[in-house]
Amino acid sequence: MEQLFISAFITLFVVIDPxxxxxxxxGLTKGADAAQRRNMAVRASVIAxxxxxxxxxxxxxxxxxxxxxxxxxxIAGGLxxxxxxxEMVFEKRTQRREERAxxxxxxxxxxxxxxxxxMPMLAGPGAIAAIMLLQNEAEGLxxxxxxxxxxxxxxxxTMVALIAAGPLIKLLGDRVEAVITRLLGVLLAAxxxxxxxxxxxxxxxx
Numbered sequence: 001m002e003q004l005f006i007s008a009f010i011t012l013f014v015v016i017d018p019x020x021x022x023x024x025x026x027g028l029t030k031g032a033d034a035a036q037r038r039n040m041a042v043r044a045s046v047i048a049x050x051x052x053x054x055x056x057x058x059x060x061x062x063x064x065x066x067x068x069x070x071x072x073x074x075i076a077g078g079l080x081x082x083x084x085x086x087e088m089v090f091e092k093r094t095q096r097r098e099e100r101a102x103x104x105x106x107x108x109x110x111x112x113x114x115x116x117x118x119m120p121m122l123a124g125p126g127a128i129a130a131i132m133l134l135q136n137e138a139e140g141l142x143x144x145x146x147x148x149x150x151x152x153x154x155x156x157x158t159m160v161a162l163i164a165a166g167p168l169i170k171l172l173g174d175r176v177e178a179v180i181t182r183l184l185g186v187l188l189a190a191x192x193x194x195x196x197x198x199x200x201x202x203x204x205x206x
Contacts, residue, residue, distance in 0.1 A: 001146050008134045008150035014188040015081065015130045016048075016154055017088070018161035021121055026165035028112045041162035043113035045155045048122035052131045052151055059132040070136060071202035077129035078195030084126045085192055088185030091178065122158060133195055 025044075029037045055062075063073055131151060138144045200206065 001142070004138070004143055005146050005150050008147045009153060010187070011130050011134060011191055012127065012151055012154040013157070014184045014191070015084065015126045016122055016158055017184065018154070018158040019184075020088075021117070021158065022161045022165040024121065025112075025117060025162045028117070029165075037165075038163050040111060040113040040117070041159050041165075043111075044117035044122060044162065045159035047114060047118035048127075048158075049152065049155045051119060051123040052127060052155075053148065055128045056131045056135045056148060056151070059128070060136065069203070071199045073129075074133060074136075074195050074199030074202065077133050078192045078197075078199060080129050081126055081192035081195065082189055085185045085187075085189035088188065089182050091182075117162075122155070 025037075025041065029040060032040070060070070063070065131147075134147050134150075135144065138147045
């Protein structure tokens with residue numbers, strides 16, 4: 001159980017990427033006071049958890065309704081996660097998030113908790129694919145609760161990172177943040193490759 005929790009926690013932490021979301025959130029909420037920033041951070045994390053929980057519990061039923069085999073989803077999800085890893089290593093993901101933040105600012109969005117924070121930044125396609133794949137690996141209620149516990153833990157850390165976004169960015173600096181993002185990207189690439197390998201083995205009975 002401990003190994004499953006660690007594996008799920010690392011996967012979701014890398015995909016959701018709290019250190020990468022923190023500077024974007026700080027930029028989005030520059031005009032807000034401390035209470036407003038805290039409330040939006042809590043709201044964004046809760047909404048993201050609900051979205052991912054729905055996909056964790058009912059995602060496989062959705063695949064069945066669409067006649068999509070799980071191995072096909074493993075391969076597609078692995079490729080999607082690998083693309084996210086590629087963007088993290090080469091800083092494309094941060095650049096895209098900053099562009100979303102600029103668009104939101106230009107459009108005078110006061111409450112950023114739903115868009116763009118909860119979705120697509122926290123509960124984006126990569127996170128949805130990851131939680132569905134992890135949920136599929138869980139056997140029985142106990143392991144399901146372990147995976148959901150890892151999801152809750154990651155989103156609690158994300159909420160803390162968003163609340164402390166301003167001081168955190170000043171403490172780490174841009175260079176340290178870039179190094180952390182690249183390291184997490186390499187780790188995510190390895191996890192994504194494993195998903196693809198597992199999907200290919202299942203599809204071709206290897």
